[in-house]
Amino acid sequence: MNEAHKEKLNELRSYIKELEYLNQAMGLIFWDMRVGIPKKAIEPRSEVIGYLSSESYKLETSDKVKEFIDYFEGVEGLDDVSKSMVENMKKNYEKTKKIPADRHREYTILASKSEVAWEDAKDKSDFEMFKPYLEKVVDFKEEFINYWGYEKNKYDTLLDFYEPSITVEKLDNIFGELRDAIVELLGKIKESKIKPRDDFFKKDFSKESQEEFGKFVVEKLGYDFDAGRIDESVHPFTINFGNKDVRITTKYLTNEFRSALFSTIHEGGHAIYEQDIPDELEGTGLGNGVSMGIHESQSRFYENIIGRSKEFWRYFYPEAQRRFPQFEGVSFEDFYRGINTVEPSLIRTEADELTYSLHVIIRYEIEKALINGKIQVGDLPGVWNEKYKEYLGVEPSSDAEGVLQDMHWSDGSFGYFPSYALGNIYGAQFLNKMKNDMPNMYEEIEKGNFKEIHNWLKENIHKHGAVYKPAELIKMVTGEELTAKYFIEYLNKKYTEIYEL
Amino acid sequence: MNEAHKEKLNELRSYIKELEYLNQAMGLIFWDMRVGIPKKAIEPRSEVIGYLSSESYKLETSDKVKEFIDYFEGVEGLDDVSKSMVENMKKNYEKTKKIPADRHREYTILASKSEVAWEDAKDKSDFEMFKPYLEKVVDFKEEFINYWGYEKNKYDTLLDFYEPSITVEKLDNIFGELRDAIVELLGKIKESKIKPRDDFFKKDFSKESQEEFGKFVVEKLGYDFDAGRIDESVHPFTINFGNKDVRITTKYLTNEFRSALFSTIHEGGHAIYEQDIPDELEGTGLGNGVSMGIHESQSRFYENIIGRSKEFWRYFYPEAQRRFPQFEGVSFEDFYRGINTVEPSLIRTEADELTYSLHVIIRYEIEKALINGKIQVGDLPGVWNEKYKEYLGVEPSSDAEGVLQDMHWSDGSFGYFPSYALGNIYGAQFLNKMKNDMPNMYEEIEKGNFKEIHNWLKENIHKHGAVYKPAELIKMVTGEELTAKYFIEYLNKKYTEIYEL
Missing domain, CATH: 1.10.1370.30 (Neurolysin; domain 3)
Structure with missing residues (x-):
């Protein structure tokens, strides 16, 4: 591998590091929200999470990432780690980019409402209360699978996120x-x-x-x-x-x-x-x-x-x-x-x-x-x-x-179980x-x-x-x-x- | 105040909010570092802080801020809060911008070394160990005061940061x-x-x-x-x-x-x-x-x-x-x-x-x-x-x-006491x-x-x-x-x- 490739790899790693920093900050906020946050801060803290995750989204889907992907498309002789790093970045980029931004936003809003509806429905032990939300979540998943594509089975596409x-x-x-x-x-x-x-x-x-x-x-x-x-x-x-x-x-x-x-x-x-x-x-x-x-x-x-x-x-x-x-x-x-x-x-x-x-x-x-x-x-x-x-x-x-016992379906985590x-x-x-x-x-x-x-x-x-x-x-x-x-x-x-x- | 001004004010507030989100994330990391962080994480966590504060620096000194400042330069009839908000942003912007970036960077490095030197010197109760660092810190402060300017007394410029x-x-x-x-x-x-x-x-x-x-x-x-x-x-x-x-x-x-x-x-x-x-x-x-x-x-x-x-x-x-x-x-x-x-x-x-x-x-x-x-x-x-x-x-x-009892001078916090x-x-x-x-x-x-x-x-x-x-x-x-x-x-x-x- 030549010097230019090596330099580009270092550049890519610095770029990914920024994403990791953001994720670590979000992780700590997440931990604190479950372990020690005072009651009144829960709602405002979600805004901080929202801001950081939108920054992280920007980094993951930027033109810079596309440039990296294109650069390494034809490069031979990468070691296992570098190869996997590039593949992983490409996969995340494509998974995200294939979903139209407005549909993604609508889905995020739906998912958070659906979680609340699930909690209520579980409390009252009434599936009918949850049903309309879950139907919409499933519709979205089907739509997304069409964007992402699939080979033999639609469910494979979802499994791939977790396994x-x-x-x-x-x-x-x-x-x-x-x-x-x-x-x-x-x-x-x-x-x-x-x-x-x-x-x-x-x-x-x-x-x-x-x-x-x-x-x-x-x-x-x-x-x-x-x-x-x-x-x-x-x-x-x-x-x-x-x-x-x-x-x-x-x-x-x-x-x-x-x-x-x-x-x-x-x-x-x-x-x-x-x-x-x-x-x-x-x-x-x-x-x-x-x-x-x-x-x-x-x-x-x-x-x-x-x-x-x-x-x-x-x-x-x-x-x-x-x-x-x-x-x-x-x-x-x-x-x-x-x-x-x-x-x-x-x-x-x-x-x-x-x-x-x-x-x-x-x-x-x-x-x-x-x-x-x-x-x-x-x-x-x-x-x-x-x-x-x-x-x-x-x-x-x-x-x-x-x-109704598990929350996984409420936010559309099909393929996780x-x-x-x-x-x-x-x-x-x-x-x-x-x-x-x-x-x-x-x-x-x-x-x-x-x-x-x-x-x-x-x-x-x-x-x-x-x-x-x-x-x-x-x-x-x-x-x-x-x-x-x-x-x-x-x-x-x-x-x-x-x-x- | 006309509609355009109001809209610009809202835009400014959204901009400042992003800074506040970053500061809140940094604040939580800071708290955690003093209250619960495991030993081995202290050093890597500082890198996260470093990343977030450079993001915050970018926001505070961006061209966007200059635009806001210029926009509101001639605007009359702002309420107390808005006036103070604009002034505060301008003040921060100028204080930061007046220091050449490379001098700021060198100072930051010096300050962190100087803190360590102070701790050592205090442990050994030996002012001479700390002296060369403190001399450099004071030289920097004098240089910075020249960038910032002062009216009657050089020390006024430092006081202004805290009071x-x-x-x-x-x-x-x-x-x-x-x-x-x-x-x-x-x-x-x-x-x-x-x-x-x-x-x-x-x-x-x-x-x-x-x-x-x-x-x-x-x-x-x-x-x-x-x-x-x-x-x-x-x-x-x-x-x-x-x-x-x-x-x-x-x-x-x-x-x-x-x-x-x-x-x-x-x-x-x-x-x-x-x-x-x-x-x-x-x-x-x-x-x-x-x-x-x-x-x-x-x-x-x-x-x-x-x-x-x-x-x-x-x-x-x-x-x-x-x-x-x-x-x-x-x-x-x-x-x-x-x-x-x-x-x-x-x-x-x-x-x-x-x-x-x-x-x-x-x-x-x-x-x-x-x-x-x-x-x-x-x-x-x-x-x-x-x-x-x-x-x-x-x-x-x-x-x-x-x-040697207080740490304030080691990182140049003159004017704080x-x-x-x-x-x-x-x-x-x-x-x-x-x-x-x-x-x-x-x-x-x-x-x-x-x-x-x-x-x-x-x-x-x-x-x-x-x-x-x-x-x-x-x-x-x-x-x-x-x-x-x-x-x-x-x-x-x-x-x-x-x-x-």
Whole structure:
């Protein structure tokens, strides 16, 4: 590559850096709005966000960007990072530019109204209140898909926002196989004589003691408090402003031990990913987790595969017993079963490790049908309830605990849900490779040594940031295409043992 | 005023609003850097600040601003707010534009190095380490004063940044009179037989109990927690992002009751000022306190005039005794004297109400001489120590507790110090008028009713934001030019009684 190209690459990185600065400022405002902002400032602060995001939009869609794209169109011999950086910029530019500005503006206004309508409708458990908004949102999405274009399936275009390289064709296979396997396993569990206890989790646990224990655990796992902090918020989340400031939030329930702890470990998994992003990716637009699905694979890996494993608690349970007299007299076996209780339920965010993916697959099937015109918005409550009955054997008694439970559709985030189940699938496939590379990994967990696991994830996944597409990454790391096989094996093995099937 | 003018005014306000948005984003980052940022993020976050402030600089100095200035040059009949808005924009534009960009850049770099050098020098208590930096800073200031121009005194140009309309001529009179009066009063106090106790303030006070009491007090005074919050930081400060989010910080000492409490009340005074700024001033650049001096008048009014008054503690002392068993058996008289102890000392930030102004006047006299070439940087430690001996009767045993104690000179903030003493003078002049308007004000304080006082400050001072210059404001409110008379009267009366002179 010649000097002129190198210089242009540096120029591009400086340009992208400005975008990153704006995003970091917006990120901090966003965090503050959820963690500490005084009530009266919420509305005026939204204006600041509005201003900064319009500045960011200008940078992303400027003629300067077009010039960069044109310049690099014919340039050969770029390294992986530079190639991906240029591609990523081009993709964002085109996705944005293809939507007429006035339609984008109208959609933004609609989306914020629709969110409010969803909240109201959920409060009153009345889907009809939300329906007219959701219909408009879906119409917009269809219009946008036409601008963006699609190859085999309209829904692919939406999936691409959250999980580049994933398609309906792939998901139908993978999710179909997983759904059938879980439904079958669930059937057996329902027949099992084992009924795990969980009364001891529902005693009184002070917020402070939970907070301390949560911090103790995630620090052990590798979360760096010099590059992050934990606060409280209504909904737990992870947010980062660069790789040196990755913040977690948790919500504490004083009458339920598991909630905050596993949510802290989950967010900790997201956060460790972002903390591990190398400095060299600054100013490339690739200095973050590559996709929602890979991100969820990291959070769920720490939360479930590690955090709900027997070996993990062999190490942590004595410490938990020392800190929490509530566990006095509770056997290790009872504790372990208690954190792995399977119980088909109505609410996705409260689901256990096994049934969780079914909640997601239901949403996937519905979204795909909706976007392809196979069902209409008016059909949603009915279809929803049928699928819950069929796959999980439960039926919502109201829209609030059914079709209205998640906010994702209200602002048009169709295509997002699959990431949650993809995370499980990626995670188990990584686990399989990890076990091959480190046959003693569970022994290390039992000793409280999480360094090698962390290092494996860092070297194989985290350090690449968003340089490789998820499909490339899983192939690079495991040598195989994405498959549900390992997750199914993992579930069968784990729950067969727990429920003595 | 015709329609075209009105439209242009609206256009200008939208333009200024963008600047305000940027400033609010920077403000939040600044707050976070002092309150919660993880260690490793400090350096990268400075880059975000750097980016945003260069964007803000561009907006302030753009050709667009020049156009606005030219447009309004000949326009008659503007209301007070619009007139002041245009003037303020013009002033900022010219102040910035008159400095060549490369000299400004070099100065910024020097200032940040000089700050570091000051910190080192202070740690090692060695003025010689700091001297070469300070010499360069002073050279720059002299060069800049030449760009900006001056009329009677070079130092006036610097004063104007912090206290528009204040001059050396005025300060020499006012500060001279005040200095002599305090020195005289202090002499008498030194001879007094009254030696207030303060041992009961130095017991163990938990951070939590101090925090709760501080919140209780400032809320009573009128601080609105729906438009603000209190956190902890190394140095207490108040910062606002608009009038709906005005945050305070405090530092808690567990072995000193007075420190956090009075600093919370002090910051509360600043904060109430900013919370009272009317919404209508949004987008004018005038939606904030008018000057450092007027700001200090509000904080010191609440901290000292109200917060260290007998009547205030008639109301709050029973509550303090209820909360703090440490005050068991401490008489009201002892408590009241204890919070008003006079003790000449070396460190400005720890000085009592009476001697505080002397610390400031010493700095004023030194800065004035330095900027006008009457003394050189090398003379500073000597001149400093002489003046401390002369006015306060104490002598620093090291540079750290003498000339190196404050950071203000390291980044060239000459002209800032006088505001601290001006605050006391403005405050007492306001008090005099307030007592005329509300003869029963102290009775109301004793009843715990602070609403009318707050309302008086709001109506007379706060609601004007930065529309009127300090000299205009004091005249408008009190009918008189600024005078030290009322502050001297106030001090004499209060301390004559306390020390039975």
